[in-house]
Amino acid sequence: EAGVAQSPRYKIIEKRQSVAFWCNPISGHATLYWYQQILGQGPKLLIQFQNNGVVDDSQLPKDRFSAERLKGVDSTLKIQPAKLEDSAVYLCASSLNLLKGTDTQYFGPGTRLTVL
């Protein structure tokens, strides 16, 4: 079974530029999550989707970050414009169904963003 796919793996941009990350969850997983992991910290949840609907985006800086999951499968996370403090690893995770059972989240390899 294929795992969570993310691209690109690495991205370097200058501040005020825009950037987009892509995630394809495990097949059949209804729930998709985006996390931000700053160096030396644990992941922080930015947004979670159940199918194509947003369940929680309370920690997403909406003035510059946006995310969508239009067809309920893959998702994109965008930052526009980027700031120096956005330098982090962006992790995508998916789980079978937020509303059921243990709902273990499985993570992709992450995208390491460096903002200069």
Place this chain on the structure above:
Amino acid sequence: AQKITQTQPGMFVQEKEAVTLDCTYDTSDQSYGLFWYKQPSSGEMIFLIYQGSYDEQNATEGRYSLNFQKARKSANLVISASQLGDSAMYFCAMREGHGMRFGAGTRLTVKP
């Protein structure tokens, strides 16, 4: 708000010995789930073990076991027979409702 505390920034263990990584949590909910993830230097988060708040027995998965003490709100990870490949960051996490919160992590180094 829920809170996860991992008080050990770094731990060392000799190969083949057991090690315990501490995790305490704070929640007012009765229903919650506790997770441990491993993050090697490659960056991917690898699921290790899960404990539900209503589970009466401690969870075990191969060399991993979770020492769940509900009254003390602790969920320590025990790794038996450490291997060099166990060197990584380890994160404790809690799901309460729809949210998921991670601790700051513990860096484990296994010495040969």
